[in-house]
Amino acid sequence: MSASYSASQTTQPSNPTAPHADHRLVDRSKLTQMFQHYVDIKDKYPHAMLLYRVGDFFECYFEDAVTLAQELELSLTSKLVGDVGRVAMSGVPHHAWERHATQLVEKGYAVVICDQVEDAAEAAGRLVRREVTRILTPGTLLEEGMLKSSRNNYLAAVVIAGEHWGLAYADISTGEFLTTQGSNLEHLTQELMRLQPAEVLVPTNAPDLRSLLLRAGEKSEHLPECLPPSFCYCLRSQIPFSQAEARARLLQKFKVRSLEGLGCDQLPLAVRAAGGLLEYLEDTQKENAIPLQLLRTYTLTDFLIVDYQTRRNLEITQTVRDGSFVGSLLWALDRTSTAMGSRALRRWLLQPLLDVKGIRSRQDTIQELVENTTLRQELRQLLRQIYDLERLTGRAGSGTAHARDLVALADSLSRLPELSRLVASAHSPFLKALQKVPPVLEELAQKIRAHLVESPPIHIKEGGLIRSGINTQLDERRATVEDDQKWIANLEVDERAKTGIPTLKVGFNKTFGYYISISRAKADQVPSNYIRKQTLVNEERYITPELKEREARILTARDDLNQLEYEIFVALREEVGGEAEVIRNISRAVAAADVLCGLAELAVYQGYCRPEMVEGREINIVDGRHPVVEQSLPAGFFVPNSTSLGGETNRRGAENAEEEEEKGRKRQGERGGKESSLIPSLPDSPHPDLIILTGPNASGKSCYLRQVGLIQLMAQIGSFVPAGSARLGVCDRIFTRVGAVDDLATGQSTFMVEMNETANILNHATSRSLVLLDEIGRGTATFDGLSIAWAVAEYIATEILARTIFATHYHELNELASLLPNIANYQVTVKELADQIIFLHQVQPGGADKSYGIEAGRLAGLPKVVIARAKQVMGQIEKHSKIAMGLQNLE
Numbered sequence: 001m002s003a004s005y006s007a008s009q010t011t012q013p014s015n016p017t018a019p020h021a022d023h024r025l026v027d028r029s030k031l032t033q034m035f036q037h038y039v040d041i042k043d044k045y046p047h048a049m050l051l052y053r054v055g056d057f058f059e060c061y062f063e064d065a066v067t068l069a070q071e072l073e074l075s076l077t078s079k080l081v082g083d084v085g086r087v088a089m090s091g092v093p094h095h096a097w098e099r100h101a102t103q104l105v106e107k108g109y110a111v112v113i114c115d116q117v118e119d120a121a122e123a124a125g126r127l128v129r130r131e132v133t134r135i136l137t138p139g140t141l142l143e144e145g146m147l148k149s150s151r152n153n154y155l156a157a158v159v160i161a162g163e164h165w166g167l168a169y170a171d172i173s174t175g176e177f178l179t180t181q182g183s184n185l186e187h188l189t190q191e192l193m194r195l196q197p198a199e200v201l202v203p204t205n206a207p208d209l210r211s212l213l214l215r216a217g218e219k220s221e222h223l224p225e226c227l228p229p230s231f232c233y234c235l236r237s238q239i240p241f242s243q244a245e246a247r248a249r250l251l252q253k254f255k256v257r258s259l260e261g262l263g264c265d266q267l268p269l270a271v272r273a274a275g276g277l278l279e280y281l282e283d284t285q286k287e288n289a290i291p292l293q294l295l296r297t298y299t300l301t302d303f304l305i306v307d308y309q310t311r312r313n314l315e316i317t318q319t320v321r322d323g324s325f326v327g328s329l330l331w332a333l334d335r336t337s338t339a340m341g342s343r344a345l346r347r348w349l350l351q352p353l354l355d356v357k358g359i360r361s362r363q364d365t366i367q368e369l370v371e372n373t374t375l376r377q378e379l380r381q382l383l384r385q386i387y388d389l390e391r392l393t394g395r396a397g398s399g400t401a402h403a404r405d406l407v408a409l410a411d412s413l414s415r416l417p418e419l420s421r422l423v424a425s426a427h428s429p430f431l432k433a434l435q436k437v438p439p440v441l442e443e444l445a446q447k448i449r450a451h452l453v454e455s456p457p458i459h460i461k462e463g464g465l466i467r468s469g470i471n472t473q474l475d476e477r478r479a480t481v482e483d484d485q486k487w488i489a490n491l492e493v494d495e496r497a498k499t500g501i502p503t504l505k506v507g508f509n510k511t512f513g514y515y516i517s518i519s520r521a522k523a524d525q526v527p528s529n530y531i532r533k534q535t536l537v538n539e540e541r542y543i544t545p546e547l548k549e550r551e552a553r554i555l556t557a558r559d560d561l562n563q564l565e566y567e568i569f570v571a572l573r574e575e576v577g578g579e580a581e582v583i584r585n586i587s588r589a590v591a592a593a594d595v596l597c598g599l600a601e602l603a604v605y606q607g608y609c610r611p612e613m614v615e616g617r618e619i620n621i622v623d624g625r626h627p628v629v630e631q632s633l634p635a636g637f638f639v640p641n642s643t644s645l646g647g648e649t650n651r652r653g654a655e656n657a658e659e660e661e662e663k664g665r666k667r668q669g670e671r672g673g674k675e676s677s678l679i680p681s682l683p684d685s686p687h688p689d690l691i692i693l694t695g696p697n698a699s700g701k702s703c704y705l706r707q708v709g710l711i712q713l714m715a716q717i718g719s720f721v722p723a724g725s726a727r728l729g730v731c732d733r734i735f736t737r738v739g740a741v742d743d744l745a746t747g748q749s750t751f752m753v754e755m756n757e758t759a760n761i762l763n764h765a766t767s768r769s770l771v772l773l774d775e776i777g778r779g780t781a782t783f784d785g786l787s788i789a790w791a792v793a794e795y796i797a798t799e800i801l802a803r804t805i806f807a808t809h810y811h812e813l814n815e816l817a818s819l820l821p822n823i824a825n826y827q828v829t830v831k832e833l834a835d836q837i838i839f840l841h842q843v844q845p846g847g848a849d850k851s852y853g854i855e856a857g858r859l860a861g862l863p864k865v866v867i868a869r870a871k872q873v874m875g876q877i878e879k880h881s882k883i884a885m886g887l888q889n890l891e
């Protein structure tokens, strides 16, 4: 049973006079009609928080009341219900439900909204009609206030069969819907970590087949162990995830005869996951038909693979230290002007490209915008006036948009023709995509503007939305109401004249409606047709039959008017929803142009260059900079450094990874699993495959290492890069092994974490990969560590041939370069003065010939004798540690 439910489940209090706090334990025959309805609904959604509309409040009763009060720190009261006695109760004002529901969803609860769907007056004495109008779960949010504008909110579904898996995900607020399949569970984990879904659906054999929501970190025997614990999971029935049902559902949803066009015909697990996800939406979104885009099938290997550790180490979307956005690569690069662009940039950074053509067309667009300053600036200005078209459309399509959303949508749509005029003579692909605006969108924008007033109210059932002249019936009703209102407005003047009471007033309140108010001192002067309704301290309130008649007319006419306005609005909203596909197509183009325009702006202001993307394995960066550190230092303080790795001359490896794996296997076989040959026949090269990078603490090794990784990653999203110039071959993966932290959650030691990560790299890297290793072997005894570091570097340089930078304090590793021609030594230089070390942050060829640890100890104030002794010990160690020579003797 889910903890979200058990948290809300409270046992019957031992004190018989305490309010009931478990709806299952009351005698239902004794409940009032409304409460019977309440418990019926609660039975249907036992695992969700039920917010039940009563008048101006959404109320919770029984166990939900207790949970609501606890979770949102509200007061818990009770209500006397029929003959069952008191029932625990708490609630929130109806206009604030979104805020409170958001908090509950953030805490991992599913929330069911049961609203009044008719006016209390309409019900005229019988029970007001109430229906479940919305079910909110973390992955199915649509409301503006509940979503972060700069990131997608994904709902994912997984199907696992042995080592094979299917994964589908959708952002129902923007309509994206994708699916994929794989055969290695580790890849599933990595993909989930990339997506960071708000909710993950998992088919299960759990006995209770209704939705069970497990909050992040919560355990369940029904949850497959391979799934990372950091997400919110929803356990679902197996049936909609079956091949037949899932397939049928997809065919029906997308009105296609076969799944071939969607690309998943031959991917049964991908189909099952996507079908299961669709069923969940049907189940939770009720009549709100979510406008999803056509399902797209993708393959993990279509993109540069950046695993979770690497994304974390390179601080792509958040910093390692405190998980903040400020200081991350995304923070440094984001100059977008729209929410859509901001989300797209995040997606691009998490899924860089492999396809050189795709990269170049992004570069071409950036280049055009870099070169054409006026175009860039005008484009940015115009983009700023475009609201979140993707999400506004989503809300229109799902019937949750209010009138202000449609006005914002119309405003944005009417910017599109301006946008198209602006880019009319542009020639790069992503700007050309904006040149044609489907005429239907202009018409739609005009229609919305023609129908809706300029600043409509937030509530859509209380009138004041629709302009006059749109609907004759509406105009007639309005005229009647206005006439009657005029009559009432004149009444005060007329009655004052008639009665001779100058202080007479006409007022209105919710309980009595319209009334005539007269001070008590003048009460003896009231005419005989006045009927006294209420006596206050200083005044008497009256009505007249004529006033009441007018009032009834006004109120009914106003209700009718509001209803008619609502109907016109809903029809308009549906029309907008009907164009979701067209709007979203252009939104995607706007988002992409926004990202590229932002990257162009960045390139200009930060002095980035267009990297030349080449076919080979080359990574050639002249005067590269770290994009984030550079921005956090005063201008001109960052010291640029160059990098040259993996030139053509080193290409001993095969063209593609598969061939390479095969070669690797052969190599392994030839040696009968023996250790690798120490001196491979590699030609000398100015572009090594592996750089051993040494230098004192805080000299800039980590910074340099990351800068190379970030430049490569930026290049593969199509961005310009912080360098004087760059020639870059496309990488298939970037690996990092950086720093050392104990993984307390899994109880693994620093050293084990480090070894696991290193093993992962050695087992998966290819000659097309970029490997960044920062300190290997520090978490164990020095000799163990040094030996492992040596063997790892050697293995990479001889067997894998991945482009690698290996930062280390073991300057003994510099000896490797004398053995292997594709290894080069680099050092980050410092200037030593008598009593201080000056960091130059310059990376230069050559290895640091000494470790600065003892020096650092001296500067820190260690006693002189300790320093002197340390130097003696050091001398001894060095004397006996000519590793290369020793190993050669072994051969």
Ligand SMILES: Nc1ncnc2c1ncn2[C@@H]1O[C@H](COP(=O)(O)OP(=O)(O)OP(=O)(O)O)[C@@H](O)[C@H]1O
Residues within 6 Å of the ligand: 629, 637, 638, 639, 640, 641, 695, 696, 697, 698, 699, 700, 701, 702, 703, 704, 841, 842
């Ligand atoms: N190229 C550079 N230009 C200017 N400042 C730099 C440069 N590289 C690094 N720095 C500064 O030096 C600081 C230390 O750099 P970094 O953490 O990379 O050192 P390190 O050699 O890896 O140290 P340790 O061995 O202790 O891990 C950085 O925070 C940065 O502010």
